[in-house]
Each structure stands twice: as structure tokens, then as C-alpha cells.
Amino acid sequence: MxxxxxxxxxxxxxxxxxxxxxxxxxxxxxxxxxxxxxxxxxxxxxxxxxxxxxxxxxxxxxxxxxxxxxxxxxxxxxxxxxxxxINTEKQNLTLHNLEKVKFSMLLEFVKEYLNLKGINIDTFYDPSIPEIYLNKKELLNIIFEMLENSKSAKISSKIIVGEYIKIDNKKYPLAQIDIITKPFKKIKSDFFEIENSQNGYSIKIPLIKEINENNTA
Missing domain, CATH: 3.40.1840.10 (YNR034W-A-like)
Structure with missing residues (x-):
């Protein structure tokens, strides 16, 4: 036992x-x-x-x-x-307004949108990240806020091995977006765990592969 x-x-x-x-x-x-x-x-x-x-x-x-x-x-x-x-409860996150998203396509949209605004973006995507459910509007707003004063940045994504997060008593593995840029302020979110550092930002995202009819994981 x-x-x-x-x-x-x-x-x-x-x-x-x-x-x-x-x-x-x-x-x-x-x-x-x-x-x-x-x-x-x-x-x-x-x-x-x-x-x-x-x-x-x-x-x-x-x-x-x-x-x-x-x-x-x-x-x-x-x-x-x-x-x-393992620290599984660094903050109390919520799961609302989830929609299915292909990770690489989302970051490609971010790159094209920021390029139109004159911000040079280099990207690297982890192809192993599956389609997942997340609050797309919140994630995009966070990324755009992080980069609104930048002239260039590097954005990469990966799956975090051996780390999980608990939300509403459920355990989820994590993906992470790293944004290397000169940070200008501390950013928080009720939907994602954000690490602020002198080199930029990291956004930890629960890997939610399916949701119920009430739009919750």
C-alpha cells in the first residue's frame, strides 16, 4: 500500500x-x-x-x-x-471563458499582429503542445501588455516536465510561454501564473484538453 x-x-x-x-x-x-x-x-x-x-x-x-x-x-x-x-498552488487561478486553441497558431497570430505594429518578434514553438482550452482573450491581452513598449522580443513555448498546478481540486500539467524582452512593469493575472524577471516574463498555462458543457475543465 x-x-x-x-x-x-x-x-x-x-x-x-x-x-x-x-x-x-x-x-x-x-x-x-x-x-x-x-x-x-x-x-x-x-x-x-x-x-x-x-x-x-x-x-x-x-x-x-x-x-x-x-x-x-x-x-x-x-x-x-x-x-x-512541488508547489502546486502558487496562486488561486480561475477557469472561465475557455475556448479551444491551437497553441502554435495563437503565437503565430501574436507575431504577425506585433510585426504590423513595428515590433520585431522571433518565435520558437514546441510542436508537442496539443490543442488546449484556455481564456484566449486574457492570454492575448497579457502578451500585448507585456510587449506594448518593446521594439523586439523573443517568444518561445514549451511543456514543463514534472510540474503541475491544482485548480478547483484538479491537477493539470503545464505549458509555458517565455517572453524575452525588457520588462517595464509587473503583470498579474487571475487566469495564468506569471513570473516577472529582469529578462522578461514567463506565463504558465494549464494544459486543459477537454471541458464540460458549462465551459469549465
């Missing part, structure tokens, strides 16, 4: 032996470790492990593009276990 729950936990869980070999990892950890060197994870676990028992700490941790809100690390029978906590 314990192994069943760990296997389907959304948080990566890994058990090492004293030689850094992986004895066990759940499904989320398999995805995580397919992108991150296991040695880096083992060294982090060794460095932060307590002398005995379990150590749990909540703070931002980053491995390349994987971001976690904390971890639990401990030794048991000469084995080292580490569990990273």
Missing part, C-alpha cells in the same frame, strides 16, 4: 545507497532524473541530510528548470531518501 501511494505521488521521491546508486524512485522522480544528473541530486541530499532522523525544510530549491518549494531528507538502514515538494 505504501509503495502504491509513493509511486503515484506528484512529488519526486528517490532512495540512494551509500555509493550514490539509485535503489528506488517513483514515476515523478524518473521524469526528474531523465533531465537532471543523479550525482547532483545525491550531493544535494548528502549535504542537507541530518545525522539521524528526517529533516524537512521549506524553501525554494532549483535544479536547472525544476523548481521545488522544499524537501525531506533522511537515512534509514544505510539508505538515503529524499523527497522534493
Amino acid at each position: 505504501f509503495k502504491f501511494w509513493i509511486e503515484y505521488d506528484i512529488n519526486p521521491f528517490i532512495v540512494f545507497d551509500y555509493k550514490s546508486n539509485i535503489i528506488y524512485c517513483n514515476q515523478e522522480a524518473e521524469i526528474f532524473l531523465s533531465y537532471i544528473n543523479k550525482k547532483e541530486v545525491f550531493e544535494f541530499a548528502i549535504k542537507n541530510a541530518p545525522n539521524n532522523g528526517i529533516k524537512t525544510e521549506f524553501k525554494e530549491i532549483k535544479f536547472d528548470k525544476f523548481e521545488f518549494m522544499g524537501y525531506s531528507i533522511g537515512f534509514y538502514e544505510e539508505k538515503l531518501g529524499v523527497r522534493f515538494f
Whole structure:
């Protein structure tokens, strides 16, 4: 029973032996470790492990593009276990006025519209992003607001591996639009999670593949 729950936990869980070999990892950890060197994870676990028992700490941790809100690390029978906590509820998002959108076509429209306004846009689309339901009007307004004072920008899209978001008690994988430009203000949204940085903006979008008759996911 314990192994069943760990296997389907959304948080990566890994058990090492004293030689850094992986004895066990759940499904989320398999995805995580397919992108991150296991040695880096083992060294982090060794460095932060307590002398005995379990150590749990909540703070931002980053491995390349994987971001976690904390971890639990401990030794048991000469084995080292580490569990990273994914932040699934960074803000309360809403799902309203959804319509089906082909991601690449939406970003191509953005590029053509901004080119007409004299803004040079370079784009890169992840072809693996499927048709999804989202609030298209809100997303377009956000992107145009981000770029209204720009002369040029780079826009790319991708699926975020190993990260999810919960909205109305449902779990969704995420896609992300990265906009590299000189930001001029902080932008927020009730529909998408937005990260503001000195290099531009990132918009995290729930991958909603179907909705019910009431236009909700």
C-alpha cells in the first residue's frame, strides 16, 4: 500500500545507497532524473541530510528548470531518501471563458499582429503542445501588455516536465510561454501564473484538453 501511494505521488521521491546508486524512485522522480544528473541530486541530499532522523525544510530549491518549494531528507538502514515538494498552488487561478486553441497558431497570430505594429518578434514553438482550452482573450491581452513598449522580443513555448498546478481540486500539467524582452512593469493575472524577471516574463498555462458543457475543465 505504501509503495502504491509513493509511486503515484506528484512529488519526486528517490532512495540512494551509500555509493550514490539509485535503489528506488517513483514515476515523478524518473521524469526528474531523465533531465537532471543523479550525482547532483545525491550531493544535494548528502549535504542537507541530518545525522539521524528526517529533516524537512521549506524553501525554494532549483535544479536547472525544476523548481521545488522544499524537501525531506533522511537515512534509514544505510539508505538515503529524499523527497522534493512541488508547489502546486502558487496562486488561486480561475477557469472561465475557455475556448479551444491551437497553441502554435495563437503565437503565430501574436507575431504577425506585433510585426504590423513595428515590433520585431522571433518565435520558437514546441510542436508537442496539443490543442488546449484556455481564456484566449486574457492570454492575448497579457502578451500585448507585456510587449506594448518593446521594439523586439523573443517568444518561445514549451511543456514543463514534472510540474503541475491544482485548480478547483484538479491537477493539470503545464505549458509555458517565455517572453524575452525588457520588462517595464509587473503583470498579474487571475487566469495564468506569471513570473516577472529582469529578462522578461514567463506565463504558465494549464494544459486543459477537454471541458464540460458549462465551459469549465
